Amino acid sequence: MLAARLAAALLILLALSVIVFALETVIPADPVRALLGPSAGADALSAERHQLWLDRPLPVQYLHFLGNALRGNLSVSLTTRRPVVRDLAAFLPATLELAACAVLLAIVLGTTFGLVTARRRSSAIRLGFIAWASVPPFLLGLASLVVFYGRLHWFPGSGRLSAGLTPPPGPTGLLTVDSLLHGDFAALRDSAWHLVLPAFCLAVGPAVSVGRTLRSSLQSVLSEDYIRTARAKGLSSRQILLRHGLRNALTAPLATLGLQAGLLFAGVVVVESIFAWPGLGLYTARAIQGVDFPAIAGVTLVLGTAYVIINLVVDLLQSAADPRLRRQVTRSVGRVRAATQDY
Amino acid sequence: MNVLEVRGLQVSFPGGLSALRGVDVTVGPGEILALVGESGSGKSVLALAALGLLPSSALLSGHVRLGGADMVTATDAQRRAARRRSAGAVFQDPMTSLNPTMRVGRQVAEVTGSPREAVDLLDQVGVPEPGRRARQYPHELSGGLRQRVMIAMALAGDPALVIADEPTTALDVTVQAGILELFRELRDSRGTSFVLVTHDLAVAGEVADRIAVLYAGRMAEVGAAGDVLGRPSHPYTAALLAARITTRSARSRPLPTLAGELPDPHNPEPGCAFAPRCGAAQQECRTVVPALEPSPRHAGQDACIRSGQVELLADASGLSEGPGWQRPSTSSELALQLTGVNRTFGRGRRSQQVLRGVSLDVPKGGAVALVGESGCGKSTTLRIAVGLDSPDSGDVEYGHGGRPQLVFQDAGASLTPWATIGELLAQRLRNERVPQQHWRDRTVETLRLVGLSERIAERKPHQISGGQRQRAAIARAIVVPPVLLACDEPISALDTTLAAVVLNLLGRLRRELGMALLFVTHDLAAARVVADEIAVMVDGRIVERGPADQLLDRPNEAYTRRLVDALPRMSA
């Protein structure tokens, strides 16, 4: 069963590579000309073209691209002039740290929202949820920057670490973890401080979605017959909510969490460029300015893979929560997801 | 010391719906009380009120004493404690009533405490291999086992009282018999009292020590099971008994039916709620609410001011019996002929052969009932017979006439929600190439034939009542008389008094229109009333077929005998 899901995930990744390759070939600008600059002669261009396999038929080009990608060879970035893979390696840890914090925050906030509001049917709660879900990430970023950094000076407004501090050397590249490992508490405190605003801005959207889904899914679970059975047993409402309600209500919010990962990645680009956070998002924002498709292709592959892995985990968590799902052969990661649209 | 005492209980809901209008009932230790009534009688509300499980919007007055607490006035915590200590509950559908994500052993142990006790309890309620079953999830068990798990759960903590709301309605007849037997055993071995809520007098007769009959939110009659079933003193009880479809119901004329409908629970009329439908009602009945008083006919009580004065039963109970049926005109021609039909679903290892060489013919104008338990292949046979499915091998042939039609179990759902009844009828007229100038007349005529007014043609399904939807579905089937009218469990979801009405309608239509009838059911008694011949189906095969009465009286096959034996019988 796990094997079937892994196979499905691999197939999706293969499709991702096809899509990225296809986008690379539809690009109107000539990538070789962009790489070599306007002064390069016709001979140099065709030599480079041959070197990059661009004079072969498309299927051959694709296999070449796929082989390279699997060996960790992507093209050279047009803006940084370095191999995209090296750029990705350099920028990934910062994003990983930020995104992990945001996801944890979203889970905690979302679960709390959901549980606290599940048993109240007030229209204020509903409007509150909708309002928070309607805030564009850039408004949230800008407003918190203006208020908490510009006016109140509570939190730093850019970067991962204050100017006077030296980042701890390795091994993970996650500043909070590394400084903890090295016992550098000044750096730990400072890097955690830098995380607060961007992580919060990223977490709000997913937290609201997860909270809203959990709330409506709890509400429908709480009207199920087996909840009446639990009440007939004489269990307290708290026992009923946690033992019989929560686990049965988990499938939909888990699916939402998996879906929100995609939005979160897009949010990373916005939030990192507002807070000058040196991660993949900032790299992407600069690549967009420089019309640097090789860089974007690399980012798309990395984030796409991350998304597929996250949703594989979500799938496994869902079947851990609901034994009825274990028997079913999942046709693809998208299956359970569609059910959550109408929360 | 009674384990449950209900005194003057009234329950109403916001919007003016009054579900219970002053009910008194008690349950003694080690006693099985059956609470009998049709839908809308308030029997389920009474069960939930006893457990203190009504929604908080319900308005209650009166007293419900359970385990030392008054469930009407107690706080939430006190009610919870009373339920925990003194009561268990079994609900109708064990699939939805068990938590799907918790192992059944843990669900039982949640109240008793130790897994060991849970396994013991599962053993006591007759779950085989209780140790292994305890580690399974509800979806891994059969319907009968799930209901036994529910019962084990209700018994956990050794309550004095178990309230079971329609515990066998969702189960097959043979499984139902086992569950009812279990109730009796548990009463004897553990001294547990049961309240059994049911719409089926026969189920009540099977196990109950006492029977309480509810009508429109009031108690009509209470007494020892034998007395209530054998010497009913309330006209409603008598009507219910007479309208029951049994293996002894007359086949030569329409079933007796109860005129009128349940009173509107929003605007109850003064006086006895049954008076408008009662043959013995007098002027006084329509003004005075009768109190529950000792019955003149048995040791129990009834709420009827006339019970001591008139000779009751058939003539006075409001039942109408029509003249005898004319003999249906059957011929040697066939309306339907299935020959050697095989059908397999799925492929490879998961494949399942549902039909194994089914041969079945229905003569023109004749009626055949196909009887069997769930999963035996009777529904697949029906689908093939009307052309909704095709056999893998074998032949399906029809006689001359309109194409075969089907009356669905859920008649309401078989009507397209956004189309009017008139449109649905017109669609069939068009498909059968009836000239358009006749549509209007045919529609009106057919609606009248099934007992609907022509105004129904303009309505959509959700704008008419459940009974009207059932008739509308039948109207669509017969607007062009089909060579064969197939019926898929058309009465299994209906109350006793309504079921008889539908069977009479089908019987009349088939005689008037000369249609052949293929009637699929799990109910042998209904099969006997409707059909000339009965075919019994097990595991995709027809094992026995014969004239209806002969098959019930002298079944040849062991399986048929088991089905006949499992029919609940009145102990009276």
Place this chain on the structure above:
Amino acid sequence: MAAVDPVALGLSATPKRAHARAGTGAPEKAALALLIVITAISILAPLLAPHSTTQPAAAGPFHSPGHGTILGTDELGRDLLSRVLIGIRTSWFSALAVVASGILIGGAVGLVAGICGGAVDSGLMRVTDLFLALPGPVLAIAAALALGPSLLHALLAVAIVWWPWYARIVRGEVRSLMARPHLDAARIAGDRGVLLAVRHVIPGLAPPIIVTASMDIGSLILTLAGLSFLGLGAPPPSPELGAMTAEGLTYVLGQPWISLVPAAVVFILAFASNIAGDGIRDVMADR
């Protein structure tokens, strides 16, 4: 309709649709009215805008809101109100266009898959699921960049990742309608093929599509504004709300209104659509 049905009470402890009935109050009506106003603004925007969207207004650059200009001016002295009005027009019509394309493409795919079933169904749904299994917003960024910066390309990029939702929902709805007894009943009554679909399936698809679309417009507004913020919409100086926010980013600490005003307008658009969408869903659920 009765508040509580005693038959339902026996089956379920609490009425399941109480939530649906609780909705559709004043906020939903206000939101719906606001959306009508927004549509009117969008249509009339060129007439309503007091100044040019590309030429500096008389007030000069960095003019704060009030004092003669309602929403102030930006770093180049352009009138923000005029730019925001045209921005609303772009935002609103873009979101509607993408929803419409999603309904058309996804609806067609879902309908064909659902009605044909079998190999056609599994083939189409595999492609659909593939798109759903990839991060749509990230793909949209890549696609928009690959196609080159223009509003049309951005819309195309989002439409490419958006239709699979509709395909899934429509297909699911078709399958569940096809499994309902009324379809079997119609078949037995003699309806076949296109007639069957037109009479007994397609009318049932309108409610879920309307609900999904109305709940969807809010998130589309946000997604499109996000792309525009990243420079993937129409190139400057076109007044797009996201791009205007991004342009004002440099001055956000000194002259925050240049950024915050267009960002707040995006919020209002999304908020009004989401509340109206919720209201429409409740109305449909009650029917």
